[in-house]
Amino acid sequence: GRWVALTLDDGPHPRYTPQVLALLRQYRVRATFCLIGTQVRAHPELVRQIVADGHWLCDHTMTHDDRLRRRPDDRVQYEIGAAKRLIEQVAPGARVRYFRAPGGNWSPRLTTAAAAQEMQPLGWSVDPRDWERGRSAASIVRQVHRQLAPGSVILLHDGGGNRAATVAALRVLIPQLLRAGYSFGPPA
Numbered sequence: 001g002r003w004v005a006l007t008l009d010d011g012p013h014p015r016y017t018p019q020v021l022a023l024l025r026q027y028r029v030r031a032t033f034c035l036i037g038t039q040v041r042a043h044p045e046l047v048r049q050i051v052a053d054g055h056w057l058c059d060h061t062m063t064h065d066d067r068l069r070r071r072p073d074d075r076v077q078y079e080i081g082a083a084k085r086l087i088e089q090v091a092p093g094a095r096v097r098y099f100r101a102p103g104g105n106w107s108p109r110l111t112t113a114a115a116a117q118e119m120q121p122l123g124w125s126v127d128p129r130d131w132e133r134g135r136s137a138a139s140i141v142r143q144v145h146r147q148l149a150p151g152s153v154i155l156l157h158d159g160g161g162n163r164a165a166t167v168a169a170l171r172v173l174i175p176q177l178l179r180a181g182y183s184f185g186p187p188a
């Protein structure tokens with residue numbers, strides 16, 4: 001059947017993550033949360049809620065350094081490894097299946113480091129740029145539909161700034177996609 005993967009980056013955020021979780025729960029759909037280590041440390045109860053609700057986990061590094069691919073090996077190992085360990089520590093039994101490079105700034109070294117720590121590199125195919133200043137919910141919804149195809153990995157953000165437009169867009173998008181016959185799965 002037709003499926004998409006929703007991915008939510010840069011949380012957990014005390015304001016927006018609970019709103020996103022409530023929506024996903026309402027429609028009984030699952031998403032992948034790409035968590036930043038410093039946010040995990042500040043809001044461990046949100047990580048436990050994400051896990052309890054059955055969502056998938058992605059390591060989005062400790063500090064979200066957009067230039068990680070230029071850093072020395074020990075820094076790369078720390079940024080990736082410490083975030084994964086912290087997630088596993090605050091949510092015992094949770095499995096971190098994916099790794100996403102900050103800003104999508106990949107290098108073969110980052111891919112290798114993630115694989116060595118048993119995580120699958122996670123990209124995206126639909127980017128409505130919900131993080132841009134002044135972006136409206138309507139424009140996020142429009143951009144997703146414009147770029148969408150079966151098997152799409154949709155990039156959205158539940159952290160890193162004011163995400164009211166993202167939450168409002170999800171409130172429209174999730175029922176639309178369900179009506180169109182999509183199911184929500186983990187990224188392939």
Ligand SMILES: [Zn+2]
Pocket residue numbers: 009010060064102103
């Ligand atoms: Zn990010």
